[in-house]
Structures are given as C-alpha cells and as structure tokens.
Amino acid sequence: DTEVTQTPKHLVMGMTNKKSLKCEQHMGHRAMYWYKQKAKKPPELMFVYSYEKLSINESVPSRFSPECPNSSLLNLHLHALQPEDSALYLCASSQDLFARPQHFGDGTRLSIL
Amino acid sequence: AQKVTQAQTEISVVEKEDVTLDCVYETRDTTYYLFWYKQPPSGELVFLIRRNSFDEQNEISGRYSWNFQKSTSSFNFTITASQVVDSAVYFCALSEAVASNYQLIWGAGTKLIIKP
Numbered sequence A: 001d002t003e004v005t006q007t008p009k010h011l012v013m014g015m016t017n018k019k020s021l022k023c024e025q026h027m028g029h030r031a032m033y034w035y036k037q038k039a040k041k042p043p044e045l046m047f048v049y050s051y052e053k054l055s056i057n058e059s060v061p062s063r064f065s066p067e068c069p070n071s072s073l074l075n076l077h078l079h080a081l082q083p084e085d086s087a088l089y090l091c092a093s094s095q096d097l098f099a100r101p102q103h104f105g106d107g108t109r110l111s112i113l
Numbered sequence B: 001a002q003k004v005t006q007a008q009t010e011i012s013v014v015e016k017e018d019v020t021l022d023c024v025y026e027t028r029d030t031t032y033y034l035f036w037y038k039q040p041p042s043g044e045l046v047f048l049i050r051r052n053s054f055d056e057q058n059e060i061s062g063r064y065s066w067n068f069q070k071s072t073s074s075f076n077f078t079i080t081a082s083q084v085v086d087s088a089v090y091f092c093a094l095s096e097a098v099a100s101n102y103q104l105i106w107g108a109g110t111k112l113i114i115k116p
Helices: none
Strands: A004-007 A010-013 A018-025 A031-037 A044-050 A053-057 A064-070 A073-079 A087-094 A108-112 B010-014 B019-021 B032-039 B046-052 B059-061 B064-069 B074-079 B088-096 B104-106 B110-115
Touching: A004 A087, A010 A018, A018 A031, A018 A087, A031 A073, A044 A064, A044 A073, A053 A064, A073 A087, B010 B019, B019 B110, B032 B074, B046 B059, B046 B064, B074 B088
Parallel strands: A010 A108, B010 B110
Antiparallel strands: A004 A018, A018 A073, A031 A044, A031 A087, A044 A053, A064 A073, A087 A108, B019 B074, B032 B046, B032 B088, B059 B064, B064 B074, B088 B104, B088 B110
C-alpha cells in the first residue's frame, strides 16, 4: 500500500466539466508535487508546493489549478480540459524540497472525451 | 541537452537471468543526487535508491545492486536472479543542487520484461 493516497483512481470527463483530483499524505512531508505522465514517457513536473505555498509552476495552462488546503492535502482542479490532457496524474510528497526521495501515489488515470 | 540517458528502451530476459540497466547522466554541479524508481504496470512510482555525488560506494539491497562511477558519469542498476515481479519500467533521475534547484530530471525509462 502506498502512503500517498490519490482519488479518484479513474476519471472520465467532458471538455466542459469541472472536476478535482485529490491527494493526501500523512508522513509529515512538507513538499508535495503534481506530475503528468503520458504513456511510455517519464513524469512531467506540473506544480510543487513547499510548506503549503506554491513553489514551482512549470508553465502549466490555467485550466489546471492547484490548491494546498493544509500540509497533508493537495488538490488539482480541472476545468475545460482538452483531449491532449488525457494522462496519468501522479501526486508525490517528500520531506522537503532538497533532493529527498519522493513518494508517489497510485495516480489518477484521466480521460477527456 | 539530455541530462539523463537511459539508452536501453526495452530489455527482455528469462527469469533467473541477471540484468543491468544503464544510466548515464550529465551535470556541471558538484553536488547532485541520483535516483532509481520502479513503475510497475499498476502505475505507481516506487522509490528504490538515492545516492549523492560524494558517495561512490556501491550499494546492494537483496537482489538489487547499484554501481555509481563518477569517472564515466554512470549509475547502473543490476538485478540478480530476476523474477517476473521485476517486470516494470525503471527510471533513473538526477537532482542538481544548483542547475535544477533540486527538481528531478528524468531519464526516458527502460522497460524490463522478465519472461517466466
């Protein structure tokens, strides 16, 4: 069992829908990450939160909106997505930002119709 | 320029064979970290090991071993007596203290297939 929990595991949505991906960790980690992974590719970093503040935004389109309500939770709000946004979305956490091992959730497989 | 190269796209071996996954990296930082992650078909990325640039000592963990050589900028991963459960995509990654502000730079991954 992973220590980073992501919900839902699968999500199918239309291009006009609004949905949210959720991530939770209880390891006391202070850095949390969102990655996007396309098939047969390595993960691409999207956002990084450090101590609940947005630290890195890798030029992600505004249709993706991250939120970190507290040190254990990380959300990714989705709105008006495009078919090319279909991918595996992975959440990760680490003790801090300084090259600590990242612990990943199982991911959410997102399909945009 | 690619900073982490995993030249082997896919490797297929029969169970119980030994297999080595290659990783070559490029950096100008003197302080950096190297990682290996495993991604089974289920999707989650599993952390395997982290080495820092000041520690070239090789590491063994059960059937897994890692060979870090700064002289050749390589951090290779060997699985001894492979098992079907080792089938996965394996990623090597680099974290630099300065150039990439500690964010992970991933290799393209090597898909390992272990046949029974």
